[in-house]
Amino acid sequence: MLALVVDWFLSMMAVGTFVGTEIWSGGGAAQWAPLGVFAVQRWVLTTSLGGSAGQLICRIHVHSVAAVRVTAWQVLLRTVLLCLVIPPLITNRDRRGMHDMAAGTVVVCR
Numbered sequence: 001m002l003a004l005v006v007d008w009f010l011s012m013m014a015v016g017t018f019v020g021t022e023i024w025s026g027g028g029a030a031q032w033a034p035l036g037v038f039a040v041q042r043w044v045l046t047t048s049l050g051g052s053a054g055q056l057i058c059r060i061h062v063h064s065v066a067a068v069r070v071t072a073w074q075v076l077l078r079t080v081l082l083c084l085v086i087p088p089l090i091t092n093r094d095r096r097g098m099h100d101m102a103a104g105t106v107v108v109c110r
Helices: 002-019 033-049 053-057 072-083 098-103
Strands: 060-064 105-109
Touching (some): 033 072, 053 060
Antiparallel strands (some): 060 105
16 A cells, blocks of 8 residues: 555656646646556556556565566556556455456565
8 A cells, every 4th residue: 555655646746746736726637647647657667677666665566477577568457457446446365456367467575
């Protein structure tokens, strides 16, 4: 949960740098911009480094269940489902979210 908060905070600060205080009032494109920055940040960093900024800070890593390394397509699917909010809330007995099960990934502590 801490990794998610860190990622969202970084996304809000990045968008706030460009749109100013409009980010807090939620008008126009500023309303959806933090989600877009959040998604791109998670996709790029998880594909290249194995975790988003918040996950790296919290020492969490995303692995592929079947392959040696997680692919960009797996991370893209995982990120899209994460942004829909509901799939991560539905978990199995191993506490893997639906977004991880659909993408064939698992989150592990380093």
